[in-house]
Amino acid sequence: MNGLFRKPELHSRIVAWAVSHARAFFFSLGKIYRAPVASIMTIAVLGIALALPSGLYLLLNNIEQATAGWDHGARVSLFLEKDMTEKNQKALADKILLRPEVIKVERISADQALAEFKQHSGFGAALDALDDNPLPPVLVVYPDYEGTGLKAMEVLIDNLSRTRGIEEVILDMRWLQRLQAIMETTRRTVFVIAGMLALTVILVVGNTIRLDIQNRRQEIEVAKLIGATDAFIRRPFLYGGLWYGLIGSLLGIITVQGALALLQGPVESLAGLYGSEFALLGLNTNEISWVFASGTLLGWLGSWIAVGRHIKDIEPT
Amino acid sequence: MILFQNVSKRYETGQEALSGINLKLEDGDMAFLTGHSGAGKSTLLKLTALIERPSRGQIVVNKKNLTNLGNRRIPYYRRNLGIIFQDHHLLYDRSVFDNVSLPLVIAGFRHQEIGKRVRAALDKVGLLHKEKAQPITLSTGEQQRVGIARAVVTKPPILLADEPTGNLDPGLSREIMDLFLEFNNVGVTIVVASHDIDLISTLGKRMIQLEGGRIVSSSGPDIQ
Secondary structure, eight states: OGGGSSOOOHHHHHHHHHHHHHHHHHHHHHHHHHSHHHHHHHHHHHHHHHHHHHHHHHHHHHHHHHTGGGGGGOOEEEEEOTTOOHHHHHHHHHHHHTSTTEEEEEEEOHHHHHHHHHHHHSOHHHHHTOSSOOOOOEEEEEEOHHHHHHHHHHHHHHHHHTSTTEEEEEETTHHHHHHHHHHHHHHHHHHHHHHHHHHHHHHHHHHHHHHHHHHTHHHHHHHHHTTOOHHHHHHHHHHHHHHHHHHHHHHHHHHHHHHHHHHHHHHHHHHHHTTOOOOOOOOOHHHHHHHHHHHHHHHHHHHHHHHHHHTTTOOOO | OEEEEEEEEEOTTSOEEEEEEEEEEOTTOEEEEEOSTTSSHHHHHHHHTTSSOOSEEEEEETTEEGGGOOGGGHHHHHTTEEEEOTTOOOOTTSOHHHHHHHHHHHHTOOHHHHHHHHHHHHHHTTOGGGTTSOGGGSOHHHHHHHHHHHHHTTOOSEEEEESTTTTSOHHHHHHHHHHHHHHHHTTOEEEEEOOOHHHHTTTTOEEEEEETTEEEEESSOOOO
16 A cells, blocks of 8 residues: 555556657547548648748759859950050959959950950951951959858959059959859848747647547546546647648648659759750758658657646646 | 645646645556545646656656656656546547557567457457457447556556546446456556546545645545
């Protein structure tokens, strides 16, 4: 009789704990299966809520991939004074090349520029009529854009435009900056949307579990009267949230990959028209695990909040 | 052993449900609580099951002072009680077997053990053939017996019953009381709240009459 108020022995408690977990694990899955219509509604909402941020993330990834090579195209054209001697042009080119953020400097003399222009412009005959070569010598500077970043680029351009002998600096990268800014904005937007949808998942699961708790109020009271611990009562609800999150993630991943499969063909033919071999990226194993992990965790969290708030309030009277 | 020492219970509404109760039940005792509704019978049982805490005084069950029992220990304490209600509190979404097995599931018994014990308990109350039935299909008397099977399936040393025959005709009431007598014969301490004086006065057990939250008469030894 002395053991009356003690917790049971450790060994039997561990067995009971494991049995109870296994029971709650399957019981909660069975409950979803037994009430398919209500469960499917909840799971569909979760699936969409998880598919949206995953899809946006993929979109961002694909844009990044498609524009990856473009940074290397950034270059700065320096139009030199027309009467600068070849020697001075070379000296200036060498000096610029010494800067750490510059990878390569290409010198185009006025004559070369004219020849190239004649060849490409179709104004060959008209240009022949001119006495003078109207074109200035040009230095094309290839900066290490990725290594130095935007700030260093601005400093470089500012310095060059104040260098003697350089008439004009033309930077063909404003659009690149804009693209970068757009990408950054999009990335933030995706984060914000993902955050809001994560909250949605928590609320949807929390609400579903809350209703479930209310429907089973009598059962909870009876269970408490015959010696169920709060942990025991919580368990099936927590596993319920976990299952919702897990199955919702599965649906979300299927949705994203399905949408991708639909887009793959048209995107490839579009890329083909631009002479690109670009192919859409799907979710890799790592990212799929991420969606599963975060979906499951959010589902569990939602039920945890509902359970924490509502099960304590139910006491037998 | 169940011991009440100067126990009072005042609800938050201001109603004094019990005042200055002194009561002692030895192991293996069987006692009936009688009195009008509102006399404090249910409150006394609720205090014993720790559904309510006393406002004053001490309750000792099997040498343990319940005042010192923290809320987290209550579930483990209740596993030593079998509680039977007037409206039996069965769960209608599952079979008789699953209702009766619930205390064993909660206590973490293994599957095979659960089957054996549930059938033994159902056999005891004469409902072995109904294990697969849904509670809703049973008669009131049968439902009450399922409730009793659920209360005794863990073989608790103490049984508490609140108006267990309240909804039953005299014949069925007698059957239920005979079941309690059988459990008492094997050493279970039993407290039954009932106003069915005609029936219980024939059973030769201790009767404790409550009125306005006080014990007004008792056919057995009280500590005063």
